[in-house]
Amino acid sequence: MGLIKALVVDDEAPARSELRYLLEEAGGVEVIGEASNAQEAFQLIRAIPYDVVFLDIDMPGMSGMQLAEALGQAEHPPAVIFVTAHSEHAVKAFEVAATDYLVKPVELKRLQAAIARLRPTEEAPVRVERVPVEKAGRKLLIQVQDIYYVMAKDDYSYIFTASERFLSTMSLAQLESRLESQGFFRVHRRFLVNLAQVGEVVPMYGGTMLLTLKDTAATQVPASRRRVPALKKALGL
Numbered sequence: 127m128g129l130i131k132a133l134v135v136d137d138e139a140p141a142r143s144e145l146r147y148l149l150e151e152a153g154g155v156e157v158i159g160e161a162s163n164a165q166e167a168f169q170l171i172r173a174i175p176y177d178v179v180f181l182d183i184d185m186p187g188m189s190g191m192q193l194a195e196a197l198g199q200a201e202h203p204p205a206v207i208f209v210t211a212h213s214e215h216a217v218k219a220f221e222v223a224a225t226d227y228l229v230k231p232v233e234l235k236r237l238q239a240a241i242a243r244l245r246p247t248e249e250a251p252v253r254v255e256r257v258p259v260e261k262a263g264r265k266l267l268i269q270v271q272d273i274y275y276v277m278a279k280d281d282y283s284y285i286f287t288a289s290e291r292f293l294s295t296m297s298l299a300q301l302e303s304r305l306e307s308q309g310f311f312r313v314h315r316r317f318l319v320n321l322a323q324v325g326e327v328v329p330m331y332g333g334t335m336l337l338t339l340k341d342t343a344a345t346q347v348p349a350s351r352r353r354v355p356a357l358k359k360a361l362g363l
Contacts, residue, residue, distance in 0.1 A: 129156040129303050130244055131175070135167040135190065136182040136209070144207060145180055145232065151352070152238045153312065154303055168196065171204065177204040178225070178244055183215050191215065192221040207240050228346035257301070259292035261283055268292065270308055274341045276301050276318040288341045311360050313337065313349040321360060 132155050142160050142169045149155045151309065155205035159174060163185050171179065181196070183190040185208045190208060197203040205225040208215070209232060219227045226240040256267040268287065277284045277300040285301075294301065302312050309321050319337060326338040335349040349357050 129300060130177045130241065131190070132157045132168060133159040133161065133167060133176045133179045133204070134172075135161045135164065135179060135185075135193075137162050137185040138182075141182070141209075141230070146347050148232060149180075149241075150236050150299070151312075151356075153240055153306055154241055163262055164190060164193035168193060171197065171235065175202070176204040178207060180207050180209050183208055183210040183219075190201055191218060192223065194219075194224060198222055203240070205244055211304050231332055250301060253288065256293065257285065257304075261290075266292065270305065271320075273305075273310075273320055274323045274339050275320060275345065275347055276305075276310075278316045286341070287347070289343075311357060313347060313353055313357055315350065317347050320349055324361065327361065 129337065132149065134142050134145050134157055136145070146157050149157055153333050155178075159170050159176065161170055164251060165188055166222060168188075175190070181190040181194060186239050189294070190210070192205045192207075197206065206222070207225055207226045207228060208219045209228045211230045216227045226245055226286045228236060228240060245360045256269055257273065259266050259268055268285070274286050274288060274293070276298060277286070283294040283295055283298050283301055285294050294326050298312075298316070298318055302310065302318050305318065306312075310318050311321050313319050319339070323340050324337050325340040325344075328336045328338070333351040333354060337349060339345045339347065
């Protein structure tokens with residue numbers, strides 16, 4: 127199973143933005159739509175086959191609960207994960223077959239557990255040994271262990287080895303999904319790093335961190351403040 131296609135529904139823009147950020151941190155989910163009310167969400171769901179809807183309950187007009195009930199009548203409804211500031215609707219949420227019920231403010235670990243429930247329990251991670259890339263009009267396959275880091279470039283990515291740069295038509299999120307089980311870590315919204323190729327870490331002002339890689343250029347890659355705690359854990363620091 128690849129990235130889970132998600133729709134975020136909340137009448138408050140800051141809440142949608144925060145959930146988008148948390149989903150990016152959690153990994154494995156691609157937010158391909160947003161809606162500010164249930165009616166708008168219903169129209170989007172009719173047009174695009176989402177895997178999951180992250181749904182607020184208290185919204186003007188049709189409530190999130192009413193939308194979930196309506197979706198339950200569809201032939202192939204998306205999974206529903208409620209994200210709400212109120213805990214009193216939990217029983218009703220599971221009556222409409224919600225996959226999970228998250229109470230704001232949402233913790234990253236709790237969100238990751240909810241995402242895990244969307245995947246079949248028998249699914250095993252697929253080990254990717256090579257990644258397709260392009261250079262000078264040629265399509266090449268490079269070994270995963272030869273990749274030092276990946277940098278986002280619009281909807282594509284640049285993949286860097288010890289001394290070369292290649293273009294990948296996959297997004298950074300797609301590459302993260304494929305490589306995270308092999309020691310790659312999303313250290314910044316624009317960078318995915320092979321932790322085995324990190325030679326030095328330097329704490330920076332404001333809680334950020336600078337990573338120096340083992341490539342020939344001793345490339346330095348920034349780690350954002352909000353990713354540093356998990357990065358330290360991954361590096362055993």
